[in-house]
Amino acid sequence: MSLSFDPSAIDLPVGHHIAGRFVPCDAALPVLRPSDGVSQGGCPVADADVVDRAVEAARTALESSGWARQRPRERVKAMHRWADLVESEAEWLGRLESVVSTRPIAQSIPGDVAIAAEQIRFFAEFADKEGGDVVPTAADRLGMIETEPYGVVGAITPWNFPISMAGWKFGPALAAGNAVVLKPSEMTPYTAVALAELSVRAGLPAGLVNVVLGDGATTGNALTGHPGVAKVSFTGSTAAGAAIMANVARTGIKPMTLELGGKSPQVVFADADLDLAADCIARGILSNAGQVCVAGSRLLVEAPVVDALTERLRARFEAVAPGPTWDEASSYSPIISQRQLARIESIVAAATAEGAETVTGGCRLDRAGAFFAPTILAGVGPDSPAITEEIFGPVLTLQSFSDEAEAIALADHPTYGLCAGVYTRDISRAIRVMRSIQAGTVWINRYGRSTDHILPTGGYKGSGLGKDLGREAYLANRRTKSVLIDL
Numbered sequence: 001m002s003l004s005f006d007p008s009a010i011d012l013p014v015g016h017h018i019a020g021r022f023v024p025c026d027a028a029l030p031v032l033r034p035s036d037g038v039s040q041g042g043c044p045v046a047d048a049d050v051v052d053r054a055v056e057a058a059r060t061a062l063e064s065s066g067w068a069r070q071r072p073r074e075r076v077k078a079m080h081r082w083a084d085l086v087e088s089e090a091e092w093l094g095r096l097e098s099v100v101s102t103r104p105i106a107q108s109i110p111g112d113v114a115i116a117a118e119q120i121r122f123f124a125e126f127a128d129k130e131g132g133d134v135v136p137t138a139a140d141r142l143g144m145i146e147t148e149p150y151g152v153v154g155a156i157t158p159w160n161f162p163i164s165m166a167g168w169k170f171g172p173a174l175a176a177g178n179a180v181v182l183k184p185s186e187m188t189p190y191t192a193v194a195l196a197e198l199s200v201r202a203g204l205p206a207g208l209v210n211v212v213l214g215d216g217a218t219t220g221n222a223l224t225g226h227p228g229v230a231k232v233s234f235t236g237s238t239a240a241g242a243a244i245m246a247n248v249a250r251t252g253i254k255p256m257t258l259e260l261g262g263k264s265p266q267v268v269f270a271d272a273d274l275d276l277a278a279d280c281i282a283r284g285i286l287s288n289a290g291q292v293c294v295a296g297s298r299l300l301v302e303a304p305v306v307d308a309l310t311e312r313l314r315a316r317f318e319a320v321a322p323g324p325t326w327d328e329a330s331s332y333s334p335i336i337s338q339r340q341l342a343r344i345e346s347i348v349a350a351a352t353a354e355g356a357e358t359v360t361g362g363c364r365l366d367r368a369g370a371f372f373a374p375t376i377l378a379g380v381g382p383d384s385p386a387i388t389e390e391i392f393g394p395v396l397t398l399q400s401f402s403d404e405a406e407a408i409a410l411a412d413h414p415t416y417g418l419c420a421g422v423y424t425r426d427i428s429r430a431i432r433v434m435r436s437i438q439a440g441t442v443w444i445n446r447y448g449r450s451t452d453h454i455l456p457t458g459g460y461k462g463s464g465l466g467k468d469l470g471r472e473a474y475l476a477n478r479r480t481k482s483v484l485i486d487l
Contacts, residue, residue, distance in 0.1 A: 003094070003105045003328040007033060010099050012041040016050065016213055017196035019057035020206020029186050029215065031100050034334040035324035035369045040100050043186045046212040051181070051222040054210040058152045058179035059228055061207030068149045068177035072128035075175060079124035082202035086117040089198060096190045097163050098325040102288055102333040105326055108163075115451065116167035116195070119469075122453040123171030126474040137484065144483040149177035150255075153477065154229035156220055156244075157192065158236045159185035159336055160291045166192045168468050169233050170199075170209065176477035178231075181210045183223055187336060189213045216240065225251035231477065235259040235293070237390070238415070238462045257466035257476050259293065259458055261390040262418030265411040266296040266447060267433065269404075270304045272423035276445065278312035281396070284421060284447035286320060286374055289333040290394035294419045294457075296447050297391060299376075300410050303400045310376070310398065314360050317374035322365055335370040335393060344372050344393035351377050351386040351397075359398070390416065404429065408436045417460030421447040440464075 015024040027042020046054070062068060067075065086093065093116075094109030103112055130147075137143035155169035162184055173180045184192040192211045199209040212219055224232050225247050231254055234244055238261040248254055266284060268277050284296030301309055323330030335341040341364065348362050361375030378398040380386050386397050401407040411420060411433075420439040424430050434442040440459040449457065456470030466476050 003109060005095050005105065005326050007040060007099045007326050010040075010095055012096070012190055013193040013197070014041050015044060015193065016046060016054070017193050017209070017211040018050075018054045018207075019061070019210070020200045022193070022197060025213075031187065031189065032337070033100055033369075034102055034336050035326070037338070037369060041190070043189045043213050045186075045214040046183075046219045046222070048222040051212055051219060051226060054181045054212050055152055055226050055228040057207040058181050058210050061205045062151065062179045065205035065208065067179070067205055067208055075127045075177070076124045078202060078204050079120050079171075079175060082199050082204060083117040083120040083124070085198045085202050086113065086120065086195070089194075090114070093163060093191055093194055095326070096194055097188075100190065101159065101162055101188045101325065102291055102336055103161070103325060104323075104328075104330045104333060106328040106331065112161060112164045115164045118451065119164070119167035119171045119453060123175040123474055126172075126471065127175045127177075130471065130474060140487050142485040142487060144485075146481040146483055147478040148481060149478055150230035151178060152229050153178045153180050153231045153233060154223045154226065155180055155182040155233045156223070156236065157182065157184050159188040160288055162188040163191040163195065165235055166195055168235065168473070170195065172473040173233070173477045174204070174208065176474055178477055179208045179210075181212060181223060181229070183212050183214060183219050186213065186215050216243075220244070221247050224248055227252060229254065231255050231257075233257045235468070237261050241464065255476075257468065257473075258464040259468050260418075260462060260464040261416060262293050262295065262459060262463050263298060263388070263390050263413050263416040264294060264296050264419040264421070264439065265298040265300050265413070265437070266421040267407050267411055267423065268299070268301045268305065268309060269407070269424040269426070269429065270302040271425045272305070273425070273445070274305060274309050274312060277423040278309060278316060280421065280423070280445075280447040282313060282316040285396045286317070286332065286394055287448065289335060289372065291333065291336060291392050294441070294448065295392070296419070296421050297396060298387065299396050299398045300407055301398065301400050302407070303402055306398070306400050310359060310378070313376060313396075317360050317376060320374055322367065322371050324369065332371075335372055338370050340392065341370040341372055344391055344395065347385045347389065347391055348375060348377065348395060351380050351384045354381055354384055356380040356384065356386065361394070388415070404433065408433060411437050413461075415462045418463035419443070419459075
């Protein structure tokens with residue numbers, strides 16, 4: 001069966017999902033298909049009153065349903081039913097995902113939708129397996145650490161992986177006994193609304209899962225600054241994360257999980273398996289056309305193998321298959337918008353004007369939509385925006401090093417510390433370098449996340465606070481209370 005579909009035949013849920021019901025609204029913002037620039041539906045903007053309704057619906061649902069107080073295994077069962085529905089509706093969800101996003105349909109149905117379902121299942125299983133603790137105290141006392149949910153969690157997800165990012169937010173918050181009000185990106189709003197609908201069909205209490213559509217300035221600020229929101233979880237750019245921190249500080253104090261930007265190095269030593277390294281490096285920067293927070297955008301190669309690795313990469317970069325996201329033959333993504341495409345162009349142009357060599361790519365692709373050619377820039381100066389800024393596009397910078405110490409020095413970034421990759425057959429060196437690199441995740445002889453959701457993800461420095469995924473994400477959605485009893 002072909003996965004390809006007609007984008008004009010998609011019925012889009014233009015509206016919010018509040019208190020268990022779809023709330024249709026007029027579209028205030030256009031939603032454009034990045035594959036061809038054609039308008040596809042639109043996005044309403046929830047103002048402070050709409051956000052307040054959603055937060056109140058979440059609070060009421062928590063109190064009336066007893067979600068946080070019921071037997072944890074009942075939460076597990078309900079979330080498994082939800083995951084079952086996500087899987088059964090994979091074709092519908094995949095089309096909603098692909099039609100206005102950068103995610104090709106051949107990847108969104110078997111990949112993104114399946115991952116979202118698996119994340120709901122994964123976090124659900126913590127509900128009846130993680131709890132408090134009894135701690136050692138004097139013999140005539142009983143010391144305990146109780147854990148409890150926060151209440152209403154406000155979540156904001158980015159446009160680059162809309163449905164799987166929603167799974168990141170919904171899964172741990174709900175399993176931990178909270179309710180959620182989620183704002184997806186205004187550029188990719190539809191799958192989050194669909195997930196909320198499926199949660200009600202699965203039997204989760206109406207109002208436990210709420211979705212409000214809108215932009216950051218109006219809807220995002222209203223959500224993160226709402227006094228009824230007890231915790232904030234955000235994935236997006238470092239600049240947006242800083243703005244959220246400032247907004248929260250103006251309106252009160254609450255915990256935050258921020259998974260932010262990156263400028264991640266991929267370090268290749270001369271003894272590495274160069275074919276393996278080339279495959280991993282290409283995937284690490286070309287996946288979703290580089291529009292990934294963990295994109296391995298800075299390639300650092302030991303001098304003796306620079307030429308051999310560059311030729312391997314050139315072949316892989318020039319073999320991509322761009323095309324509209326609704327065509328299953330497409331495997332290379334468009335850029336999300338013409339504005340972002342222009343930004344990528346300007347950074348590449350500035351680097352070449354300063355003397356960087358374009359090994360391959362460096363320009364728009366001559367086709368409809370916002371496509372940029374896979375690009376390798378060599379000889380880039382250390383102060384160039386191509387090195388210092390998160391480009392969020394398919395642009396790989398190439399630098400060489402002479403020894404391990406220089407590799408570690410180049411790998412360090414003054415702003416970011418999200419991820420890194422290391423390629424070598426020497427496991428002792430791999431561990432030394434891993435321990436020296438300032439990053440929240442280091443992959444060795446591979447690059448990119450797996451479906452091992454037990455591994456937490458999160459960055460150092462400007463790449464964020466706290467962790468998504470893993471046990472840490474579940475625990476981040478519960479607060480602790482110390483108890484001491486005199487016997």
